[in-house]
Amino acid sequence: MADQENPDAANDASAKTILASAMAQVSDSIDAHFDAVLTVPDDARARLVEAMRHAAIGGGKRLRPLLVVASCDLFHVDRQSALRIGTAIEAIHVYSLVHDDLPCMDDDDMRRGKPTVHKAFDEATAVLAGDALHALAFEILADERTHHDPFVRCELVAELARASGQSGMAGGQMMDLAAESASFDLATVTRLQQMKTGALIAFCVEAGAIMGKLSPEGRAPLRGYARDIGLAFQIADDILDVEGDEARAGKALHKDAAAGKETFVSVMGLARAREQAHALVDQAIGHLAGFGREADLLRAIARFVIERDR
Template sequence: MNYSDDPSRSMAMAQAALSETAVLMEKQLLRLLPKPDGLEERVVEAMRYALVAGGKRLRPFLVLASARLFGVAESAALQVAAAVEYAHTYSLIHDDLPCMDDDDLRRGQPTVHKKFDEATAVLAGDALLTLAFEILASEDTHADPRVRCELVACFARALGTHGMVGGQMFDLQAENRDLDQASITRLQQMKTGALIVFCCEAGAILGKVRDRRRAAIRGYAHDLGLAFQIVDDLLDIEGDSEDLGKTPGKDAEAGKATLVSLLGVDRARTQAEMLVTQAVAHLEVFDRNTDILRALAHFVIKRAN
């Protein structure tokens, strides 16, 4: 099935797969959490609170889907998927802090610094990030140390100054500044896209694949990540707090430049649709079934939260 032939079926397929992933991941995420035996219990409680709050589990889904595409065992993929979700959750905890986006609501419940306190929120984010690297370095993730090293190196790049952290700094510095389309695209590639690219490329790394299929899955992830961020920005304007699970309108209030603010709603939506078409085209090199990745691309531009 081509994702564009039956949009409603594609949405149902993607939602069912994401729900299945969410169940798998909650078990994995809680299983890998450290077991406290003293006063450090509070930070683990905050980590657990943030992890079980829900969310689409889009990034873990991409890890699992790419691993299947490259014939990787699910046990290895689940390890990497957990590491990714720990790092993503860390970023949300820190993004919500008063010194960053200053949000009181995340996934429909009080943010970690509101439920606990700011110091605990900082430490919970730090602990999740370091735990993510511990998991990637574990022999349970892959027997080959070279594969583990490559995972760690690519993950670090996706999260560091050329990825998520750099993108967040770029975002903060860009408030109330006029940015052109190229600058906004670069910001979004760093802040959101880099980790999504790692999620898709992780399957190729685990499978020791270095041919054109690896470049293709990177291309898919690159375009998907940009489309995902445009839809996020559209939802910030058009969504409501009940659907989003967070406070809408924060970007406009902060004076943040987005492709929606630059292009307008209609042109931005057209751009997202074009990016999804490009993303799906990258999948043509695979001889395995890619319907679920095609369906996910459709889901990304039709989602309500």
């Protein structure tokens, strides 16, 4: 009732409904896709596939597949194809978490509320499960069910490889390791995060444009949106690391400060970081001004990125 008298609140409630419903659908579909491609074989490889399932199925916000679905919606890409790309990107994201959690990297025991793969299995299995999920991502993208045009599939493969390799995610993780022993300024922390998490998020948003065969110039607003929510996401992550609840997050928090790692919060302070995250979300939504209701899900995701508690 109150919502009818307050259009902002009504919009807000409707955005939350759109988001909650899309999130639930995407989460279920991603689990189903992983379940279908990760059949446990009846031989000594069983342990490998079980470890891949442990890492990939159940849990996680599925933010990346959700972004893929939202950007594909803009260009009327069919949902099944969008979910295949979402599964491929999630496979890359999950492999990076499995390797990142290893004792020689961040040494984490819990992830998404479950023991990490090397805890539930062992380190060697975790290395291999990550590697096999990495290969799986490209196998999914190159399959003709992802898009009938092989040119589009090749572009997806090339962009995902770039976003996850030495100039993208892996490069950012390397800088992140160096951050423990170096003192980075705001520009360097920003560049690090644009590689570590931003590149993959940008690919999620760009996936719709690639599938819709949008011209490179037409992609500019989506690029702007992706850059802004990528940074906002990471600032929110840094804030959560300071303020969050471990049980809700399903993983250990307060690790950055303990490791002496520079983050947006350590460089800008909590208040300015929060302000900056909000400004980035407004700016991200501004990039979508040329779109109508079909971009409502992208707008709702932008707000969610800084409102989430895990």
